[in-house]
Amino acid sequence: MSVTEADVRRIAKLARLRLSDDEVSRYGGQLSKILEAMAELGALDTSGVPATSSVTGAVNEPRADEPRPFPDRERLLDNAPEREGPYFKVRKVLE
Amino acid sequence: MSEDLTRLSAVRLARAVRDGEASAEDVVRAHLRRIEDKDPQIKAFLTLTADAALSQARAVDEKRRRGATLGALAGVPVAIKDNIQVAGVETTCASRMLKGHVAAYDATCVARLKAADAVLLGKTNLDEFAMGSSTENSAFGRTANPWDLSRVPGGSSGGSAAAVAARMAPLALGSDTGGSIRQPAAFCGVVGLKPTYGRVSRYGLVAFASSLDQVGPFAGTVEDAALAFSVVAGHDPMDATSARRPAPPARIPVPADLKGVRVGLPREYFVEGLDPEVERAIRSAVETLKSLGATIKEVGLPHTKHAISTYYIIAPSEASANLARFDGVRYGFVDRGAKTLEEVYEFTRGAGFGPEVKRRIMLGTYALSSGYYDAYYAKAQRARTLIARDFRDAFAEVDLIAGPTAPTAAFRFGEKTDDPVAMYLSDVFTIPSNLAGNASLSVPCGLTAGGLPLGLQLIADAFQEERLLAVAGAFEAARACLFWPGESPGNPSK
Numbered sequence: 001m002s003v004t005e006a007d008v009r010r011i012a013k014l015a016r017l018r019l020s021d022d023e024v025s026r027y028g029g030q031l032s033k034i035l036e037a038m039a040e041l042g043a044l045d046t047s048g049v050p051a052t053s054s055v056t057g058a059v060n061e062p063r064a065d066e067p068r069p070f071p072d073r074e075r076l077l078d079n080a081p082e083r084e085g086p087y088f089k090v091r092k093v094l095e
Numbered sequence: 096m097s098e099d100l101t102r103l104s105a106v107r108l109a110r111a112v113r114d115g116e117a118s119a120e121d122v123v124r125a126h127l128r129r130i131e132d133k134d135p136q137i138k139a140f141l142t143l144t145a146d147a148a149l150s151q152a153r154a155v156d157e158k159r160r161r162g163a164t165l166g167a168l169a170g171v172p173v174a175i176k177d178n179i180q181v182a183g184v185e186t187t188c189a190s191r192m193l194k195g196h197v198a199a200y201d202a203t204c205v206a207r208l209k210a211a212d213a214v215l216l217g218k219t220n221l222d223e224f225a226m227g228s229s230t231e232n233s234a235f236g237r238t239a240n241p242w243d244l245s246r247v248p249g250g251s252s253g254g255s256a257a258a259v260a261a262r263m264a265p266l267a268l269g270s271d272t273g274g275s276i277r278q279p280a281a282f283c284g285v286v287g288l289k290p291t292y293g294r295v296s297r298y299g300l301v302a303f304a305s306s307l308d309q310v311g312p313f314a315g316t317v318e319d320a321a322l323a324f325s326v327v328a329g330h331d332p333m334d335a336t337s338a339r340r341p342a343p344p345a346r347i348p349v350p351a352d353l354k355g356v357r358v359g360l361p362r363e364y365f366v367e368g369l370d371p372e373v374e375r376a377i378r379s380a381v382e383t384l385k386s387l388g389a390t391i392k393e394v395g396l397p398h399t400k401h402a403i404s405t406y407y408i409i410a411p412s413e414a415s416a417n418l419a420r421f422d423g424v425r426y427g428f429v430d431r432g433a434k435t436l437e438e439v440y441e442f443t444r445g446a447g448f449g450p451e452v453k454r455r456i457m458l459g460t461y462a463l464s465s466g467y468y469d470a471y472y473a474k475a476q477r478a479r480t481l482i483a484r485d486f487r488d489a490f491a492e493v494d495l496i497a498g499p500t501a502p503t504a505a506f507r508f509g510e511k512t513d514d515p516v517a518m519y520l521s522d523v524f525t526i527p528s529n530l531a532g533n534a535s536l537s538v539p540c541g542l543t544a545g546g547l548p549l550g551l552q553l554i555a556d557a558f559q560e561e562r563l564l565a566v567a568g569a570f571e572a573a574r575a576c577l578f579w580p581g582e583s584p585g586n587p588s589k
Binding site for chain 1: 182183195196197198199200291292293306332333335336337338398400401403404405407408415419422423424425426427428429433434435436437439440441442444445446448450453454456457458460461464470471473474475476477478479480481483515516519530531532557
């Protein structure tokens with residue numbers, strides 16, 4: 001499994017990661033090596049085997065939808081790099 | 096008390112504080128002095144909350160003076176891995192991305208420690224976002240193994256393991272996604288428990304791989320691990336995957352013998368790549384279990400050889416989704432050079448995450464991307480089913496599985512940092528238990544000729560922690576092979 005530089009740039013775009021040229025070439029080599037090691041899974045016969053996403057058999061268990069005040073709203077807002085009053089401040093979304 | 100308070104077990108300390116033999120303040124001061132003395136070399140802590148710890152300790156002492164009943168961990172100092180939220184204290188996940196991020200609430204496990212009158216000392220180092228096996232991936236420097244300062248403490252909960260091993264805290268919390276509690280416990284010569292998936296609430300644990308993550312304790316004795324586990328375990332409506340099981344008892348009696356206990360040795364765990372010294376130590380530990388009356392039986396876990404590939408597809412896939420929230424808008428770091436919203440995301444994530452985190456996000460994004468999903472992610476989820484079935488079949492024949500925690504003792508700094516695949520292989524014996532969601536622990540079982548600690552891993556079926564801790568307790572009592580490193584070997588006094 002060879003991961004090309006074009007593959008790395010495509011994946012980095014999907015993952016919203018800016019990479020330097022250096023990183024692009026390094027990750028290309030490392031991902032190739034990792035995926036090569038994982039290619040062994042291809043030989044495993046999984047026909048008729050269901051997928052496991054939850055091991056305990058538990059299903060999603062929503063709690064009652066009752067609003068409760070959060071004890072420290074200010075702290076949450078203060079963790080944002082930029083805020084304006086009770087809002088997170090972001091760059092323009094639509095041009 | 097005339098005894099050195101850092102040499103007492105958590106159970107003993109809580110009793111001393113409840114009985115008025117020692118004040119909580121004295122207990123905390125003794126551990127803060129120890130930290131001042133030892134941590135400049137070991138660097139287990141990222142944040143020390145000495146003032147808060149002293150005021151918590153005084154509050155416990157005040158409560159006792161009032162005649163109120165004290166909690167199960169009265170005055171016992173605890174260190175917390177820095178991916179678990181403690182209100183008012185920074186949670187960094189050892190990442191530039193969260194530098195300066197102050198928790199707005201307590202994780203449920205932390206709230207339960209506080210309710211049990213434990214005292215929180217501070218936050219411990221880890222591999223960035225818990226991704227790693229050596230704590231070398233921390234953005235804020237490396238933690239040394241207290242047994243040999245030129246070696247890693249293991250990871251990702253390396254700071255918590257080192258803090259307990261160096262007697263800076265009698266208890267610590269960590270998280271275990273693929274071995275991050277058990278492997279550092281083995282490398283540092285302490286007890287580390289990974290509870291069953293869902294047994295301890297993950298509310299307030301920064302998510303890495305949500306179908307695998309579990310919180311658990313580090314301790315100097317099995318009894319201490321059981322006590323800490325009983326405090327933090329139990330159903331929590333704030334975690335949708337929390338199991339509806341009551342918390343286990345605070346004290347699990349150590350059986351006098353192990354008659355009637357069937358222990359399985361997986362033949363797949365004694366293979367090439369296992370250090371001969373580790374193999375000898377594990378075989379000798381198994382002899383001890385046998386001499387206690389346990390029946391030893393070889394079992395098969397035939398899909399073990401696929402566990403690493405399965406894990407390193409599933410965990411990075413889940414991580415790539417979980418870490419999407421770090422976007423330069425709501426938490427910590429932002430790259431100020433970004434002009435557009437798109438650039439805010441890309442520049443912030445490119446500069447805020449370290450190399451291993453980016454590597455795993457890339458790997459996960461690749462495995463989930465269109466055209467590759469079936470070959471990687473869907474395939475790995477099916478392989479996971481086969482690995483879980485291996486355990487189900489084995490537990491039809493035996494009560495427990497015994498084997499090595501890690502294939503080697505602690506390795507040197509830099510030994511595996513250039514080779515991600517070699518680093519991933521150090522998790523080969525711990526990963527299967529996360530994939531199957533069962534309960535497992537590492538208990539010290541001796542030293543190498545070079546004086547490095549080794550861990551025996553015991554694995555039990557889901558929700559069988561009591562049996563796991565009882566057998567580990569019997570083993571510990573029979574072997575007494577816990578020794579603190581360095582100038583003053585010994586065992587925590589019970």
